[in-house]
Amino acid sequence: PKKNFMSSNILINGYVRAGDLVSARKVFDETPDRKFTTWNAMIAGLIQFxxxxxxxxxxxxxxxxxxxxxEYTLGSVxxxxxxxxxxxxxxxxxGYTIKYGLELDLVVNSSVAHMYMRNGRLQDGQNVIISMPVRNLVSWNTLIAGNAQNGCPETVLYQYKLMKLSGCRPNKITFVTVLSSCSDLAIRGQGQQIHAEAIKIGASSVVAVVSSLISM
Structure with missing residues (x-):
C-alpha cells in the first residue's frame, strides 16, 4: 500500500532515531506525496549521521x-x-538566506558561521556572528569553537571574556573549548581560574572537562 506523508514522517523519524537510514530512505522513496516536513526529516536524518x-x-x-x-532545513544543510x-x-x-531575509535567524546565522569556519574561512565566519544584533549561547560557542579549531587560542580567551561581559553565561561546551585552548597556550593560571568558574555551574564533573584539565 502507498504511504501517506503523515505515516511516512512517523516512520522516517523512528528509523532515524534508531540509526536505520536504509529503512528511512526506503520509506521516503516510497512516499508519493512528500510534504515539506517529509523532506526535512530525511535531510536532517542523513546529515545527522x-x-x-x-x-x-x-x-x-x-x-x-x-x-x-x-531555518531547520538550513541548519541541517x-x-x-x-x-x-x-x-x-x-x-x-x-546567498539564498540573505536574499530571503533568513540571515536574521540566530540558528541560521550560527550554522552559516560554523560552515565557514569548518572550511577554514575563519574571518568570514566571524563576520557573520559579529554582524548579528543579538548573540545567544550557541552563537558564542560557535565563534569560540571556530577559533579553537583554526588554531587561535588567544582569540578564544578574548572571545570568552567578551561572552561573559555580554551577560551570556558559558556552559559545559564553552568550558571544554576554552580549557583546551588554555592547554595549548600553557597558561596554567588562566586555566585554573576558568576551572573555578566551571565548578560554579557544576561543569567540572563532566568527563570532557576533566579530560581537558588533565591535558593542561
Whole structure:
C-alpha cells in the first residue's frame, strides 16, 4: 500500500532515531506525496549521521521541486556543508538566506558561521556572528569553537571574556573549548581560574572537562 506523508514522517523519524537510514530512505522513496516536513526529516536524518553528500543532494532536489527551506532545513544543510567541506555549496545557500531575509535567524546565522569556519574561512565566519544584533549561547560557542579549531587560542580567551561581559553565561561546551585552548597556550593560571568558574555551574564533573584539565 502507498504511504501517506503523515505515516511516512512517523516512520522516517523512528528509523532515524534508531540509526536505520536504509529503512528511512526506503520509506521516503516510497512516499508519493512528500510534504515539506517529509523532506526535512530525511535531510536532517542523513546529515545527522554524516551522510552529508546524500543530504545535500536531497536538498537540491527538494529546492528544485519548489519547496522553500526554513531555518531547520538550513541548519541541517549548513551542517552538511561543514561536514563535507563543501564551501561552494555553503556559499550558494548563504546567498539564498540573505536574499530571503533568513540571515536574521540566530540558528541560521550560527550554522552559516560554523560552515565557514569548518572550511577554514575563519574571518568570514566571524563576520557573520559579529554582524548579528543579538548573540545567544550557541552563537558564542560557535565563534569560540571556530577559533579553537583554526588554531587561535588567544582569540578564544578574548572571545570568552567578551561572552561573559555580554551577560551570556558559558556552559559545559564553552568550558571544554576554552580549557583546551588554555592547554595549548600553557597558561596554567588562566586555566585554573576558568576551572573555578566551571565548578560554579557544576561543569567540572563532566568527563570532557576533566579530560581537558588533565591535558593542561
Amino acid at each position: 554524516e551522510h552529508n553528500e546524500e543530504g545535500l543532494s536531497l536538498f537540491k532536489e527538494m529546492h528544485g521541486l519548489g519547496f522553500s527551506p526554513d 549548513f551542517s552538511g556543508a561543514a561536514g563535507s567541506r563543501s564551501l561552494s555549496i555553503g556559499q550558494q545557500i548563504h
